[in-house]
Amino acid sequence: MSVLPATQISHIRQTLENQIDTGLLQAGSRLPSDRVLCELFGTTRITLKDALLALEADGRIYREKHKGWHVSYPRLDYNPLYKLYFQRMVTLQNRSVETKVLATRELLASATLTREMELPALSKLYQICRLRYLDGRIVSYVEHFLKPARFPGILEQDHTKSLTQTYEEHYGLHFSRSRFSIYPAAAYGEVAQQLNITAGSPILMIKRINYDQHGTLVDCDHEYWRHDAVRIVVDSQDQQTADAPDPVPVPAGM
Amino acid sequence: MSVLPATQISHIRQTLENQIDTGLLQAGSRLPSDRVLCELFGTTRITLKDALLALEADGRIYREKHKGWHVSYPRLDYNPLYKLYFQRMVTLQNRSVETKVLATRELLASATLTREMELPALSKLYQICRLRYLDGRIVSYVEHFLKPARFPGILEQDHTKSLTQTYEEHYGLHFSRSRFSIYPAAAYGEVAQQLNITAGSPILMIKRINYDQHGTLVDCDHEYWRHDAVRIVVDSQDQQTADAPDPVPVPAGM
DNA sequence: AAGTGGTCTAGACCACCCA
DNA sequence: GGGTGGTCTAGACCACTTT
CATH class of the missing domain: 1.10.10.10 (Winged helix-like DNA-binding domain superfamily/Winged helix DNA-binding domain)
Structure with missing residues (x-):
């Protein structure tokens, strides 16, 4: 039939x-x-x-x-509103996560980063590159970019555990706010190599900008996910965001 | 060099x-x-x-x-926390949206839908299929699935304007909560045909389940987006969701 | 009718992984 | 070293759009 x-x-x-x-x-x-x-x-x-x-x-x-x-394996549910520990988000789903630190360095912010992080020209940043394993498989390549002034000596620390936790314990910092930008893209160069995929393969890009308890922008990260490994889950229960004022009726015919 | x-x-x-x-x-x-x-x-x-x-x-x-x-054109910012009018989300970005209704019908809920909408077996649903144009170009194919009991006679109405608006004006309903599930996928069959793309092309899937002001699940929709046309934007400013209780420290080494 | 993209054939060589 | 996937060649026919 x-x-x-x-x-x-x-x-x-x-x-x-x-x-x-x-x-x-x-x-x-x-x-x-x-x-x-x-x-x-x-x-x-x-x-x-x-x-x-x-x-x-x-x-x-x-x-x-x-x-x-x-x-493919079942996707991991990634909830951007569940702010604190990525590790905890994973264990709540009865899955395991490991992190491998690839590199830590100081560098000059690229043009894109300068814009995204609202930096003056020729700013320096700390960069931490990590690889995340879900249930033993590589699922994402993550780059963190930190404002050096806020994190003296952080490059010398252990980054295999939660970075968020290090922020709290050593720098008395917790996030009051994060802005996410999520879209499909392709992997090239270093990213493709680390994820062990062919250049031009589809990935899911998750960019995040974080603000501390004083509302100051302190760091951001770029997460390159294997596109079959993750699903974004958002629950808007009774939320109203700053950029969503009282709705105005839309003219008919739109 | x-x-x-x-x-x-x-x-x-x-x-x-x-x-x-x-x-x-x-x-x-x-x-x-x-x-x-x-x-x-x-x-x-x-x-x-x-x-x-x-x-x-x-x-x-x-x-x-x-x-x-x-x-490709610049992506549309899609903010799942900006609940009310999709049309308004678009016009705020100085872009235009049009909607074309492809079909409205009553059907038996599929196995997947029955699970997603927590329905009893052999439930009937209303389906509304629409095509969305951004600045004159097709960007998404959208299927709405409605619980018939809550929307008597809705299939006979005009669906070229906001469905959310129709809900409010004719059925005294507004959403208190929406649950989103977003992930990369591929287009086949009807979806690929309507989006005018080759079967197997990458898309971005946005599934949404909506609850009315009494917390009752009333409808859901499946949005199939051209994967280059949209970016998901989420701002977690001071939000704490129901499924994110007080965080517990994670054992070291995770 | 001409031109375009989509599908498909039948091969080749190379880089990399594993035994 | 044998097998694998990644890259690449040089064609063909068909479906569809446009003129």
Whole structure:
């Protein structure tokens, strides 16, 4: 009764999707090599790749460079309104997180950062680069940019645990406010390398700007997420934000 | 002094990106046809396509089926905490929105919807399908699912203006709370067709469940956004949500 | 009717991973 | 060293849009 797929690509996609949905292919399990799949579906590597790319775009499968295609795991719920400990957000979902520090350095703020953090020209920043593992798998590459004046000596500290916690314990700082900007993008260069994905692969970008208890902008971070690993969850219960004044009726016809 | 790109793909990508950044290619303008670009870069259509797909994943260019590649427009800021009128959110950014109603019908809730809306088995729902245009371009395909008991006769009304407004004016309803779930996905079938994109193209999925002033779940909607057309913006200013109790310190080493 | 993008074939070589 | 995925070539045919 069902309509036959119009193309080989959608046929391959639907077949694999079906095998995943019915549990024949489980989360984390590896698909056969592309040459084997080509044989299986009687097609060429390019056609097969188009089907796999569509499943990747949909977050159903993922790949690590030179290590084949795997079935994706359930997404982590990321709630931007749950401000304090990222680690706690993860453990509440019965999952585990690890953090690896890649580098800490002082640098000159780029043009984009200068704008985003409202800095004067030629400002210096501290940068902390980290890699986050969810249940043992790499899920995000994170860059923190800190205003040096507020965090003397922080580059020498241990950053494998929560940075937010370090802020509180050593600098008496807690966040009163964070501004998030979230959008789909692609990974290149260092980011793609660290996430172990092909340049040009889709990711989810999460940028965050943080203000301390005095309302002062103190740091920001750029999180590059594997796009199949996360879901943004927001609950607007009885909230009214500053930039949402009393609503005015909109003219008809809009 | 700069490192030469390792591959043709990244060379093509960087060249086009540069032309866009410097304004030589402006938002909305069409790239030359793929055969012309192949000639220009001395490569084949498949290699060129890989480069264009990477730029598409990054939201720099977009395509309409059989109509070529175009430079993307600036993203719309979408603030889930700004609850009331979507139309107003758009006009505040000095942009224009239009809505086209595609279909209205009564249907049996799917398994997924039944779970998401906490319905008993075999429930009926009203469905309203709409297409949203931002500055004249299609940006999202939206499906609303309404609990029929709460909205008698609504299928016969005009849905080209704000649905939220209709709720208020005709059914004395306003939202006290909305739960959002946002994640990257791919477009297939009806969605891809209406958005005029190729099946398997990346999109941004925004699911929303709405509660009225009595805290009762009344409707939900599924928004399929062109993934380069939107950015999620959240400001957590002094907010504490119900599912974020007093934070407990996390054991060291997490 | 001409031109465009979408799909598809049948190969090749290389870089990287693992045994 | 064998197998894998990533890159790349040089074509073909079809569906769709535009003129």
